[in-house]
Amino acid sequence: MTSNRVGPASDTPLGFAKHDHAGCVADALASAERHCEVEGLRFTPVRRATLEILLQEHRALGAYAVLEKLRESGFGSQPPVAYRALDFLVANGFAHKIERLNAFIACGHPGEAHAPAFMICRICEAVAEASSAATQGALSHAAKATGFTIERTVVEAEGVCPGCSEKADA
Amino acid sequence: MTSNRVGPASDTPLGFAKHDHAGCVADALASAERHCEVEGLRFTPVRRATLEILLQEHRALGAYAVLEKLRESGFGSQPPVAYRALDFLVANGFAHKIERLNAFIACGHPGEAHAPAFMICRICEAVAEASSAATQGALSHAAKATGFTIERTVVEAEGVCPGCSEKADA
DNA sequence: ACCTTCCGTGTGATCTTATAACATTCAATA
DNA sequence: TATTGAATGTTATAAGATCACACGGAAGGT
Numbered sequence: 001m002t003s004n005r006v007g008p009a010s011d012t013p014l015g016f017a018k019h020d021h022a023g024c025v026a027d028a029l030a031s032a033e034r035h036c037e038v039e040g041l042r043f044t045p046v047r048r049a050t051l052e053i054l055l056q057e058h059r060a061l062g063a064y065a066v067l068e069k070l071r072e073s074g075f076g077s078q079p080p081v082a083y084r085a086l087d088f089l090v091a092n093g094f095a096h097k098i099e100r101l102n103a104f105i106a107c108g109h110p111g112e113a114h115a116p117a118f119m120i121c122r123i124c125e126a127v128a129e130a131s132s133a134a135t136q137g138a139l140s141h142a143a144k145a146t147g148f149t150i151e152r153t154v155v156e157a158e159g160v161c162p163g164c165s166e167k168a169d170a
Numbered sequence: 171m172t173s174n175r176v177g178p179a180s181d182t183p184l185g186f187a188k189h190d191h192a193g194c195v196a197d198a199l200a201s202a203e204r205h206c207e208v209e210g211l212r213f214t215p216v217r218r219a220t221l222e223i224l225l226q227e228h229r230a231l232g233a234y235a236v237l238e239k240l241r242e243s244g245f246g247s248q249p250p251v252a253y254r255a256l257d258f259l260v261a262n263g264f265a266h267k268i269e270r271l272n273a274f275i276a277c278g279h280p281g282e283a284h285a286p287a288f289m290i291c292r293i294c295e296a297v298a299e300a301s302s303a304a305t306q307g308a309l310s311h312a313a314k315a316t317g318f319t320i321e322r323t324v325v326e327a328e329g330v331c332p333g334c335s336e337k338a339d340a
Numbered sequence: 341a342c343c344t345t346c347c348g349t350g351t352g353a354t355c356t357t358a359t360a361a362c363a364t365t366c367a368a369t370a
Numbered sequence: 371t372a373t374t375g376a377a378t379g380t381t382a383t384a385a386g387a388t389c390a391c392a393c394g395g396a397a398g399g400t
Contacts, residue, residue: 016316042396044348063386076350083387084348099269100324102357102386117309119318130312139287139327142300146186147332148289154270156324157309162317212367214377233357246379253358254378272357272386 016121016128016161025055028110032094035111041092046075050085051094051106060103060120060127098127100156105129115153121161123168128161186291186298186331195225198280202264205281211262216245220255221264221276230273230290230297268297270326275299285323291331293338298331 032051036043053069054061067082075081086104089095095106096116107116108129117130143150160168202221206213223239224231237252245251256274259265265276266286277286278299287300313320330338 016318042348046349078351079387080389081350088348099326117312119313119316119320121318122321128316128318130309139300139325142287143289143327143329146289146298147335148186148291148298148327149329149335150289150327151292151329153328154324154326155309156269157313157318157320158323159313159319159321165317165319212377216378248380249358250360251379258377 016119016126016163021058024058025052028055028094028106031110035092035094039092041088046070046081046085047088049073049075050082051089054089054095054104054106058106059125060098060101060105062101062103066104096129098156099154100158101125101127115155117155118157119161120156120158121164122158123160123164126161126163186289186296186333191228194228195222198225198264198276201280205264206262209262216240216251216255217258219243219245220252221259224259224265224274224276228276229295230268230271230275232271232273236274266299268326269324270328271295271297285325287325288327289331290326290328291334292328293330293334296331296333 029048029052033043033048035041049070050066053066063079063082063086066086067077067079070082070085071077086095086097089106090097090104093107093113094110095104096118097104098118098120100120105118105127109116119128119130121127139153140150142148199218199222203213203218205211219240220236223236233249233252233256236256237247237249240252240255241247256265256267259276260267260274263277263283264280265274266288267274268288268290270290275288275297279286289298289300291297309323310320312318
């Protein structure tokens, strides 16, 4: 079930690479389903469909883009439908919100309990998730020094991905 | 002109502390004015007023909140008035946008050319700017490894500030 | 089996945040 | 002084997010 996507192990830190997409979607859905069962969470049709949409696209999607796809699949077409499903996914670590883009993306390392960091290409809009525990280090140090308690972090780098960088060179 | 605000030097890394507010506002305005002169930028009345509003409040302010204060001061009352002034301030390092809050805050270290990081208190909504060059380290390492070129970073920690933490204990 | 309660869903309305498009004003300078 | 380009003002609208309320169905107690 655990398909081999980009590298030797699942700890390859990026999302700019090619991979077995169908497998990655199926895996993630199955994994989410299992996780919900264990945790007593309701992995309802809308929620499942929403996660599947994010996984299929494999990039950051605005809530209204998600909403339209949900509508196409026969679900409700009002904003709360999408926002509620997205909130559920984010709250349970199946997806993340990219604040810079006001958009959502499926989590690249679900279940692993992490403070995510992202690289956002401003040209092709691809978003890669780095499983950076390290990134938090400096911030958490500064926070400790001032007595600030961190509950959540937003770490997003905007720039140009390898692919677009190559094209620009040509 | 360089008033002594929170500590021995201007490199104290936080904004949760008391300080000479009038002085800090005046200093920052004067500094911005000088900087604009040197750079050939036009520090117009709206722009000046906008920066002054942010400095006065000393916390993150939504564009529409800024707009209302501008209107009270006799400037135009339509959104672009505020957004344009804010864009100018952000583009030139006099202010930052807090993505998590869709809000703007005056820069705590203007002129110093930095990749800012913020601590946001979810209770009192105070925002402190850390002059963290270090925070970027891990991310930039990950970026280098994948060939991603970073142009801008968003680093925001949400949690509870020292003051609110104390109150909660009581 | 029934009831009740809670959670999730659907819908309409509304609020907040942000930008497009175009006219007008103003300062720098040729 | 005429020209030009940037800044401002205004109208309109797009994009993102939430509120409030009705309905329905699953979980748990009786």
